[in-house]
Amino acid sequence: MAAYSKRPMWQWVLIYLLVGGLVYWLIYYFVFAKNGNGYKMGSDYNYNATPEEMRSKVTITLSELNGSGESGTAILEEVDGKVTVTVNLTGFPADGVSQPAHLHVGECPGVGAVKYPITSLVNGTSVTMLDVTLAQLKSELPLALNVHKSAAEAKVYTACGGLSL
Numbered sequence: 001m002a003a004y005s006k007r008p009m010w011q012w013v014l015i016y017l018l019v020g021g022l023v024y025w026l027i028y029y030f031v032f033a034k035n036g037n038g039y040k041m042g043s044d045y046n047y048n049a050t051p052e053e054m055r056s057k058v059t060i061t062l063s064e065l066n067g068s069g070e071s072g073t074a075i076l077e078e079v080d081g082k083v084t085v086t087v088n089l090t091g092f093p094a095d096g097v098s099q100p101a102h103l104h105v106g107e108c109p110g111v112g113a114v115k116y117p118i119t120s121l122v123n124g125t126s127v128t129m130l131d132v133t134l135a136q137l138k139s140e141l142p143l144a145l146n147v148h149k150s151a152a153e154a155k156v157y158t159a160c161g162g163l164s165l
Helices: 009-033 134-139
Strands: 057-064 071-079 082-090 098-105 114-122 125-130 143-148 157-163
Touching: 057 143, 071 134, 071 157, 082 114, 082 143, 114 143
Parallel strands: none
Antiparallel strands: 057 071, 057 157, 071 082, 082 125, 098 114, 098 143, 114 125, 143 157
């Protein structure tokens, strides 16, 4: 007879429950809590946040201006207190022209002063990290993302979209 059979059955059940609980906790902690998908002890999650405050990703639809044929989207996503702006346009100039872009004060098409510069688009794409939160951007509305034809023709707008949070 094997040596492990000398323990009473209730002790084996207790051992299996403890080991199983430990394995379950380790899986939960390292898979879910570390990825931000689960509860983290000591987290600063705001249980009273409104749905707008909980949004961490916003899409701006960029519409064509001045017969440019350019349109697309800009996705603003907040990660760790900073907003990444990813712009994707179709109908952009085929010759690799650098197109300046900015978040302006105001609304399309008559935008005002530049509030935040965006990395110039080349071949219709751009990615920029802004040291600002979506909540801060919301407090500064109205804002619009505006794309210019080129640095030399910055007064010619090719696409624009209003930010709504």
